[in-house]
Each structure stands twice: as C-alpha cells, then as structure tokens.
Amino acid sequence: MADSLAEPLLRVDNLVRRYGGITATDNLSMEVLPGELHAIIGPNGAGKTTLISQLTGQVMPNSGTIRFAGRDVTSLPSYKRSRLGLARSFQITSLLKDFSAIDNVALAAQAHDGHSFRFWGNARKERHLRDTARAALERVGLGKRADIVVSQLSHGEQRELELAVALATKPQLLLLDEPMAGLGVTESARMVALLKELRREVTIVLVEHDMEAVFALADRITVLVYGRVIACGVPDAIRKHEEVKRAYLGEQHAVTRHG
C-alpha cells in the first residue's frame, strides 16, 4: 500500500486541453504516489486517453504542469519522457507490425541503451539486447512466440506484447491504456494476474473499463467525467461515492450488460 506521506512520483496541476469547443481535460489535478497502482476510470469520452497522451507527450496541454520524479516534464517531447522512465501502452495496439515480436521488444531495450547512431554491427546479434527482450517476452507469456511477426499474432498476444515493450524500457511509471480492451475471459484473467505481479515492481497508472479488474487491482481510483476529476480515493470510498454512482457506475454497468 502506498505511503500517503511520500513525495508523489507524478504530479499533475491544473491541466487543460481543448479541442475546438470541447474541453477534453478540464483543469485537472492529480497525484500518483510511488509504488501504487492508480486506476483512472470514467465513462466513454471522459478524456482518459487524452490525459495519458498528455502525460507521455503525444499530446501537449494548453495549460497546466506535469511533474515527473520531481522534474517539470510539461514541454518535453515523448522520447525524452520515455528516457526518464515514463512508459505507456496504447489502447489501440500500436506496434511495429512488420517486425517480429522480439524485434519490437529489443528496440525498446535499445532505446534505453545509449544512442543508436551505430551503423555497422548487427543489432540482432547483440546478446544483451536480445536477452533483455527475451526476458520481457517470457514475463508476459510470449516466450515461445518471440520470432513471430506481429501481424501474425492474435489480438490477445499483441496486447501482451504492448506490455512487454513498455517493460523493456525499464520504466519507473507504467501507464496502461485499457490493457484488457478486446480480451476474452481467460486472456483478461491472465492479464490481471500479470498486473498483480508487476505492481510489486513498478508504479502503474491503469486506465480500464473492466470494473472487476479495476476494483481488484487498484490502491486508489480517480474518476473522470468530462475531463474533470469528480472523485479520488480508495476503491471502497469510490464504490460508495454518490456522485460517482450517479455519473458513472450505473451507466457503465448498463453498458457492460449490453456489450
């Protein structure tokens, strides 16, 4: 359990991001403490992915600040944030489709192993990059699928590979954007088991629609509605929170039933 007196690993203050007339992130502030698994939930269109993208630098905020590990990273490009130890997985799988699984992971390891202006040696023969990659693949259960080209992997395997790629960058903070999206029951269960292990090693921010998984995993939950934080607290408090029930849980359960 996270120590609430600890210095936050990630601190977001008054973040605003507008798209035309829509405010996707509306004066949002939140903290992620070292060691916790912090879930972000909210109905569709609450601005969860937009928030994650601002945290990792794919999207720049209109105003507000993002501090990571005591450093202002608000205007840093995404590759620099990655080097500081911020890693993300994408909601819509975003991999190098024409590369093998192990190439995808080894490249992530390579990105954090000095610069890549090396023009001569065969990168696929660099033992330590391949070993790191293989370990990350084993970790997510893809050890036997290392040499398969990504486009030949199943959807579930691609979701696991997303995680392996993020892990290979040895992150301090792992931002997972709906890692369970589109997974079957058994695959979801495997992902939850995996996240239970990972949370012991790395701080995690988890955006997820699967409520069962969220309440099973999270130390704390932040609830977003229309880009605003309407509640933040431990799972039990969130469950009982009146505004959350009204704005989110009822609707969400309805959505799950139909889906």
Next chain:
Amino acid sequence: MKPKLNASNAVAALLCAALVLLPVYSAATGNIFILTLFTRIAIYALAAASLNLIMGYGGMMSFGHAAYLGIGGYAVGILATEGIGSGFIQWPVALAASALFALLIGALSLRTRGVYFIMITLAFAQMAYYVASALSRYGGDDGLTVYKRSDFAGLINLSDRTQFYYLCLGCLFGGLYLIWRIVNSRFGLVVQGVRSNEQRMQAIGFPAYRYRLVCFVIAGTICGLAGALLANNTDFVSPAVMYWTRSGDLMVMVILGGMGSLFGPVVGAIVYLLLEELLSQFTEYSGLILGPVLLLIVLFARGGIMGLLGRMSRG
C-alpha cells in the same frame, strides 16, 4: 541471419557473377557496346540503391533524388573546368556537397509527411536544376563538357573502358555492402521502425527526426558518388540529370526491382535501362510500353521483381 538459398538470393548471386564476368564476355566477342551500357547501368543501380535506403527502408518518398546525381557531377565538372583534375579532390568534394545539400533539404522536408514531403523534395531538386541552368560560366542550359576524367595519380585509369567499368561495379558493390550493414545495424533498425510506426518509436524513446535525417544524408552522399561516376562516364554534365523525370526514373527502378530489398534496385536498374535501350530501337515512345509494365508490377507484385521471386521460392 544466415543467407538462405532461395530464388531471390540465387538471382542476386548469379547477377553479381555475371556483372563481374561481363568484361570477359565483351572482350571475347568484341562487343564494346554492352560494356558501356552496363557501366551506365551500374551507376544508376548505385543511385537507385541509395534511394532505396530512404524510400524502401526508411519510408521517405523522396522525389528529388536525381539532384545528387547533378551535384556530384557538377562538383567533378566544375573542378575539372577550374583546372583541378585530381579525383582525390574532386570526389570528396562531390560527396561533401551532396551530403550538405541532403542535410539542408532533409532538415526542412523531414518535418513534413506524405504528399508534402514528396512535393518539398521535388521543389528542392527543381531549384537545383534551375540554379545549374543559370550557371553560364559552366555551360548553363547546354551543360558542361568534362574534357578530362578524374585523375587518380596512375592508381586507376578512368579512360580505360574496362578499368572504369570495374570502378563503377566496385562502387556499386561497396555501396550495397554499406547499405546492408546499415540496414541491420542499430541505426538501421531504428530507421525501419520509424517507417513502420513513428509514434511507437517516439514513445519508446527514439528521437525519430534525427535518425531519419542522418539516413537521408547517407543516401544523398551515396548518390553523389553515383553522380561523380556519371559525369566521368559521359564526359559531360548538364542540368537535365537533375530534372524531375530523372528522379522519377530512379523511383521506378526501385519500385520495379523491389522496395526494401537490397538487390531490388540493381535488378530494377538493369530491367529498366535494358527495356529502355531495347524499346528505343523500335519506337521513340518507349514509355508506352514501360508505363504499363510498371503499372502491372505495382498492381500485382507489390514487392517488385525481387518480391515476386521471393514468393515463388516460398511456393
């Protein structure tokens, strides 16, 4: 990765052997024409291979690659005109000028994507074309005659047909080997990763722009070498080598042979220039035949000729 025995590798190996032995055939049969033709082919193959590095491996659809042929050529021609005949000076200048031009174009154009990138590279090449046309001291529109080929202090005689052919072939093989090493290196994997998914590469910690830019400069420099060879081959350099249709020719060679295949551009250059030569004997509208051929390749053989061979060997 061990080289596997399949149709495309077999074709590549046979091709190399045939190219190496060509002067023997030429001497035995007294067919000089074939040697000069294949000298030209080797030079264009090198230029196409350099374009393949950015287009096939890097996903950068440069439509101005012929500019480097001109810059390399003019470096040789202008220095020769000014009385500097040594290849040891001419050629490094040709390479450096091409690299510098590539750095300039790349730095600006690589901030854009897709159609804009194509148009900006095209615009820069056309600018180079008009600048060369305006160089009245160096022939302007009419081009510049190179009265004496680059002098390498007796090391190699560029005026000797066979020696010059082997020099061009050596440059081609050297260029291909360099590209092969680059493609499999850390740098090469990053460039190919960015072609595949730039956002992902940024997210795992790669500043994509820098890698693309360096790749762009390497390709331009190699093509500058082809330009220096070309000026020596024709004893002449004119703005026409930089015209956009010439850039189009290079693109066609790459696509015809197979984008992202090491030997693809070589096969493409051979097929394209042979067809052009052959068809020009029957008709002046060789494009009427070449066009449909290219169309068929693009429609039915995405990986070009090399891709077709690869699929055949896989059954």
